[in-house]
Amino acid sequence: MxxxxxxxxxxxxxxxxxxxxxxxxxxxxxxxxxxxxxxxxxxxxxxxxxxxxxxxxxxxxxxxxxxMTTNESSFFRDRRPFDELKANILPELIAERKMTRKLRIWCSACSHGQEPYSIMMLLRENYPELNDWNIQIISTDLCKKALERAHEGVYSQFEVQRGLPVQLLMKYFDQCEQGWKIKPELGAGIQWKHLNLLEDFRHLGIFDIVFCRNVLIYFKPELKKNILNRVSSQLNSSGTLLLGAAETVLGISDKYTKQTGCQSAIYKLAGNSLANPIAR
Known part of the structure; x- marks a missing residue:
């Protein structure tokens, strides 16, 4: 070359x-x-x-x-953010939304779908009171082939062995010729949309939780800042942003502060009373 x-x-x-x-x-x-x-x-x-x-x-x-898009993912990837979602983030949100009974979650760069399916399993397993709520998970990715695979919900034996507890495998998957297929009821609340993060995403609406994990590491600082600032406009005032373990807003965007009580890269909007100022 x-x-x-x-x-x-x-x-x-x-x-x-x-x-x-x-x-x-x-x-x-x-x-x-x-x-x-x-x-x-x-x-x-x-x-x-x-x-x-x-x-x-x-x-x-x-x-x-x-x-050239890296479609790497696994179920309950880097387990701790999901534990903190369960222990810290969701209880606060559920208490706040008990009147509207609605939650909106955005999984950007969802790859082959393991992340949104993991979130849905976490909700089903730990918050049965949400069964009659309006739960929307909007899952987006640049790669249409990855989205098609995610929507199909079929995974190999190797893929389901990466982070997925066997009891959840048996409960939410059916065996098929290619390996394992997500049961239709689990994917019913998930919407799959083609999206380039460089483009306008205001049409997606406002969210309570945004997962933007392990994608910004490939971008230059000025582009990271642009995306993070635009994401902040898509969050409810008490909304939460989750980044990947190797990602941070520190020195990039001043729109966020660290989520209280969380060790992962989890942030609230700046000025929110549930957050702590990021040390500078």
Whole structure:
């Protein structure tokens, strides 16, 4: 791969997805894009770049974006945030929403769906009083293929063994030829939507909880700030933001403060009485 082709693709990815590859990631581009080029009858990266420059095939742009998206997830990933959701966040929200009996949760970058399904199982197992509430989980991702798989809800034996307790597997899944399939009733409250975080997402509405985990680590600081600030406008005044274990708002956005009593990357909106100012 020539330096010119590498620079062209990395610039394209930065502008369209926010993905910042930096230098010396030729191996990653080749591993993911050469197979894509071959499916289009091309010889390699050079032909792919020429086609991309010609702008004759808009679908190719989307295929490249999706090929470079990291769709890594597991059930109850990094278990502690789910424990803190159960122990600290949900009890407060349920008490506040007991009159409206409605909760809205956004899972951004939901990948193959393990995160929203994990949230739904947590609600079913620990809060039976919510069974007659209006619970909406909006799950979005840049990759349409990942969303299709998430909506289908079929997982291999390896995937269900990553973080999913066996009692939940037996209760909420049915065995199928490919492995295990989510029971329809568990997915009934989940909506799957294609979304690029670089684009306007105000149409999604206001949320009580936003999961934006393990996606911002791929973005440059100025883009992280932009997304975090826009997410803050989608949160209820007492809403909660959950980031990945390696992510923080510190030094990036002043819209948030750390959630009291939580050790994970969990934040409230700045000025909320349930939060503690972030040490600077």
């Amino acid at each position: 020539s330096p010119e082709d590498y620079n062209y693709i990395t610039k394209f990815l930065l502008e369209t997805t926010g993905l910042s590859l930096g230098e010396n990631k030729e191996y990653l581009l080749e591993a993911r894009l050469i197979p894509l080029a071959q499916t289009h009858g091309m010889n390699g990266i050079q032909d792919l770049v020429l086609s991309l420059k010609s702008k004759k095939d808009p679908s190719l742009e989307k295929e490249i974006m999706e090929a």
